[in-house]
């Protein structure tokens with residue numbers, strides 16, 4: 001994760017020149033997203049900082065499970081899962097502003113309280129904000145597959161990244177990855193299986209856990225005969 005990529009432009013500042021699993025694009029905000037950013041960010045947004053975050057304090061309770069979601073996109077699944085599992089608290093991380101606005105809007109509409117958002121590179125959030133052994137679960141749903149071979153280095157799930165995730169998981173905590181790209185599913189399986197601190201909960205791929213809703217996109221793909229692969233591993 002420390003390789004330097006000279007193709008990353010200064011437009012990605014404040015991110016330093018390390019290979020990233022995302023490309024920042026200027027996204028247009030809808031009026032609703034803009035309003036949600038103005039009105040809900042002060043309550044539910046957490047500014048990225050180079051210092052440990054007290055999760056119990058951030059959510060105002062200590063008796064809940066703390067789940068990290070990386071790359072929530074527009075946040076539809078995130079909001080639904082938070083509603084399905086009210087006893088868990090979700091720290092949702094995404095870099096794209098329209099997605100952050102969209103999830104804040106869904107939170108306002110659904111009166112969702114058990115979710116906080118950090119808008120930053122999740123790798124740095126893991127490295128600098130999350131204490132070791134602080135997470136009960138990590139969700140990574142449909143990470144960018146970076147299809148082309150020369151872009152594989154941009155894939156989020158790499159050996160070093162998974163080692164970092166493992167240090168943040170409590171013993172017995174889980175890591176759930178879902179992807180609709182078979183070659184990436186095979187790549188993820190290989191990386192997770194090679195990590196000695198993780199145990200597969202299934203033989204290769206798991207059944208879709210009930211808390212993960214089917215997305216519109218996924219539903220359409222399934223009707224066309226496309227596959228989705230869930231991987232659920234436990235930290236020993």
Ligand SMILES: C[S@@+](CC[C@H](N)C(=O)[O-])C[C@H]1O[C@@H](n2cnc3c(N)ncnc32)[C@H](O)[C@@H]1O
Nearest residue numbers: 021022071072073093094095121122141142144
């Ligand atoms: C293909 S989209 C999937 C979005 C969503 N999980 C879904 O299922 O619809 C992947 C998302 O991950 C985000 N992402 C990729 N790398 C990230 C990182 N290092 N930190 C935070 N977000 C990231 C991207 O901005 C993008 O929104």
